[in-house]
């Protein structure tokens with residue numbers, strides 16, 4: 001038989017967001033060109049996936065890679081190495097760099113820095129600020145742009161849309177789904193004395209309390225409905241927001257992080273100190289369980305890592321001088337596979353949350369689904385492999401993870417980007433072939 005495919009992946013169990021079945025996959029010129037039974041003789045290269053699950057490449061739709069401006073924490077190369085080692089084929093990167101990504105020039109600067117440096121595929125968010133409100137509807141259509149990111153409460157960096165007046169203007173300027181960090185700035189400011197009262201990071205969820213998150217999410221949904229602008233609420237942390245967003249599917253989608261689904265207060269602050277400090281904060285068990293309820297009932301649409309590396313020296317400054325954020329792009333999949341093995345969600349639901357979900361929500365045209373004609377982005381996982389998350393494996397420049405020494409069951413064993421094997425058995429293969437993602441009808 002003549003050679004018809006560049007690569008055939010044989011004998012794996014293919015998992016999509018709606019089905020699990022044994023199937024081969026044929027790949028030609030970086031695209032999926034056959035799904036079903038594909039004879040080995042038809043390929044230039046065969047990959048043996050017997051005993052493995054073949055998932056659509058994982059999309060981490062919330063990462064902070066710190067370039068430009070804070071490359072001592074992370075840069076495009078180190079961040080994207082961490083991504084492919086963790087089975088992630090595409091990242092969407094946030095705009096709170098220095099300078100922030102708020103103009104055509106700063107957006108194009110990111111695109112040109114990325115060329116020849118990224119090991120995975122990528123898209124970049126545009127940050128909303130007071131100065132660019134009128135330009136947002138144009139900026140969100142730039143090739144490679146995921147959409148607009150709005151910070152309603154201050155976090156790392158300078159981006160901020162602090163009140164309803166500005167928020168309404170931002171929501172009225174553009175049509176694509178906007179991603180939102182929902183914490184109420186006025187309440188955060190009013191409660192600063194709590195943060196500054198001399199305690200440690202256990203104060204963080206008291207300062208940035210449940211009401212701070214819920215209030216902002218309620219304000220956002222009200223204005224989104226008035227402006228008829230779809231929004232995506234990032235890193236939900238409260239049971240209360242899940243209950244509220246359950247009835248907001250007409251206008252809003254929702255995201256959780258593996259950290260908020262795995263860690264809880266007070267233990268995380270006792271064990272990890274400021275290394276567990278992030279915005280919005282890790283909360284108690286009641287809220288963690290509320291988030292799992294949102295995973296179970298469909299309220300949550302996406303899991304993103306909010307990969308936000310800071311150096312150990314910065315974290316060791318002590319609360320409240322320590323910056324907020326934890327790395328997560330490399331551990332997203334292992335941590336979530338461990339939850340799958342523990343029976344907390346199915347593998348199909350995980351695929352929905354980490355591939356099909358982010359792809360559909362932000363409107364990629366080629367990613368997140370195992371389908372003929374789509375990019376051959378695939379993550380091969382060994383659901384039975386038991387591993388310990390070790391410092392040696394971590395590629396992020398920050399050199400730590402909140403999950404160090406955690407034992408997990410389930411591990412990514414190969415990452416395939418547009419038909420190229422870029423990671424196999426924890427080793428990076430080849431160079432930086434990452435490309436900007438295409439979005440449809442932006």
Ligand code: DOR
Nearest residue numbers: 155156278279308324325
């Ligand atoms: O904890 C956080 N860190 N939350 C954010 O919203 C930003 C992030 C960062 O960039 O450090």
